[in-house]
Amino acid sequence: MSESDIVKDFLIESHENLDRLDRELVELEKNPANKGALASIFRTIHTIKGTCGFLGFNKLEKLTHVGENLLSRLRDGALTLTPEITTALLDTVDAVRQMLEHIERDGSEGERNDGPLIDTLTTLQQVPATQASEQTRPSIGEILMERAGVSQEVILQAAEKQKKGDPRHLGEILVEQKAVRPSDVVEALRIQQSSRASGGVLDSSVRVDVHLLDKLMNLVGELVLARNQVLQYGKKIKDRNFMAASQRLNLITTELQEGVMKTRMQPIGNIWGQFPRTVRDVALACGKQVVIEMEGKETELDKTIIEAIKDPLTHLVRNSVDHGIESPEARARAGKDATGRVMLRASHEGGQVHIEICDDGAGLDSERIRQKALGKGLVSAEQAIRMTDRDIVNLIFMPGFSTAEKVSKVSGRGVGMDVVRTNIEKIGGTVDVQSRPGLGTTVHMRIPLTLAIIPALIVTGGSERYAIPQVCLLELVHLEAEQAASRIERVHGALVHRLRGRLLPLVFLEQALGAEQSRAADRKGAVNIVVLQANDQQFGLVVDEIKDTEEIVVKPLGRQLKGVSAFAGATIMGDGKVALILDPVGLAQRARVIGGAAQRIVKEQERTAEEKAGGNRQTLLLFQIGQSGRMAVPLSLVARLEEFPRSAVERSGSQQVVQYRGRIMPLVNISAAVEVSGLAEEGAGSPAHSPLQVLVHSESGRSVGLVVDRILDIVEEEILVEKVGQRRGVLGSAVVQKRVTDLLDIHELLRLTQPGFARAAAAGD
């Protein structure tokens, strides 16, 4: 073994040990009586010190030596652990880590000045260090305390004597004091000896170069492809022996694939290990009390994925402590435990790994997020009122968004949540956030197990096959011809499908990929919709056919095709042909179903420019009353669009009300209150079981809900209001979207139906 090999081994081993040290030190701080942790920390530092001396890294040796001395005082019980000592020790670990990194780069320890740190460590010791020759084992005093029931004071007194110049061993002094029997000392010495021998568990593992594993993984990928081809061929020739052989090949390949994948698997605990330290540091820096809890540490992920999620996870954990958890005082005021909790959870589910980062902090302020997103032009005013609270909180992942009003030391340094999402999506994962005001925030990630081989759904569009990564897939919807005609609607010029009450924007695969528009639009007959998740939005991809799911090997596209954002890569199918892998996010952005922030900002700017130019342009909300009545109201008068189940409607006197945001909101049924054109005596316009569509109008902090039958659209048009007769609640009529539309007079309507509301609002003005 050459010297450089020795150094390399030393580096690998030390890095592992240092990660453990972080963990153990924080554990020790929580539970100072944990002798095992202390002894282990001690051994680690001692080993590093010893090897450094041997390899001639003097600075490193000097620093670890002082650290070791401090630890020995702790271990002997001469000192008790204080937060200052823990900080100094953690700083030592950092310094050692930096020096090791330097050694890795250029073989030297670097030019750092450890003087102040060494001074701190020495001061903390208070008393000069005793020689540290036996540090790999527990001290004799420690064993005697544990085994023979000697009190700590007695041992300390004896140690004091030693220091004052008593040449005898500790055991001898104690025997003389009759504190212990000689046999106890002999026994203690034996334990000390054996503990040295059993210092390390015999290694039952080998170190393998990652490149070798990468190569194996590639080969297995090739084998999977070959297997797929053989299986496909087998189906064609229908030879029993061949079938049997190919089935065997199939099984073995699957097992081999699993096996090789396992070699690359690492428990997520490997990166979580550093979080107690992170949480401690951040909490200390912002004066909070936070504990971290973990569940599912042993959940395994591919090495490359582990590396890819390390930074995003760290960022989220820091965020939870910095922004999520409140100060101890605020928590006390809210009736919570002063100590906040951050919870990490990981589990396997359906071929994916789910990771959750929860805190029991204040939760996200959706109203503030809404305002901020509006202020920054990330969403338009119409979008903002249409969004649910859950959509709103997910805006924090948009580029250019940061809720931190002030940039603190620990977060708000530009590595925003958008970077978190970008990094997670880069590896084919998804991330979303849920928040309950006052109760906390949960960030949920779904991560693929591995990158190289992924399950995918095969679909066709035009004459080609495409693969869709299973992670992006939410559900499949099949509409028969007659259903398709009625359940695919056109809103705002775009096709949508109403899926369980939500409008799902549709993208026709062929059309999105540049085929002639007429072909896709002409289609009659059954429709297959693949519901996909792209960023925080869902859309339906209309494909010709839905085939099987298959394990595919992801291959990157050549440089010549890097600009085509609709594809994430390519793969080779069982028949040897190449199929492209669709990238839902790229595809949706192409089809303008979802927009990048930049696009939205441009849109917003265009809009304001237009508003300035065209004087009479107004943004109107179009809705339906009864089955054919068409009305509009300026969007600026609508605070929110809400849906309430009919069962939520209660009565207060003769007034229909619903509970809304902790208050009672009166409801006004527009169809009963206004004289709208085109409204025959036809009864209710919408079926009784469907939820109530409500426009929320707010004035002076009070809200009233206007019940409509259907929300039609939001349009921006130049309108000319004409008075056609005098009708209750109607301002006049105008041509909107080439159709005569009545304009609702909200103020008159409220004066007529809610006199109390109108008066209060007037007083408030």
Add this chain to the structure above:
Amino acid sequence: MGEHSMTSAHQFCTFYLDQLLFGLELKGVQEVMRSLEMTHVPLAPAVVSGLINLRGQIVTAIDLRRRLELQVRPAELLPMNVVVRSNEGAVSLLVDKIGDVVEVEDSSLEPAPEMLPPSIRSMIRGVHKLEDKLLHVLDTERACEIAETDLVSANE
């Protein structure tokens, strides 16, 4: 290069594109394949004909006729694949017909004639006058590139 010795020569893999003879340095050519089944890539720049499966490796095929802005190849003429090793991995260049491997002295390389269209001139290193024909020597890396304008249009 030619100054080292008069005898230094290079071998070229030659092929035809719309009656013109072109050559690529033989040592950059990995293999020549007959027409292979191709997967069309929607939205890709027009010069990209599609993707082929080359023994488990996915290779981008570039239509040299389009790259050189020559006439579009008639549909009945099946192209041949000249697979070259570019800096970014293997790329297949689609040509009409494969010619001989010819060896020419470096010293006989002449600059591209002025009358050639600029699209071709920018991509060739020069020409060799063979007995009956002009051999246009293509620059492998340039041939595998996609013009910036094509990339932008692909993103639209």
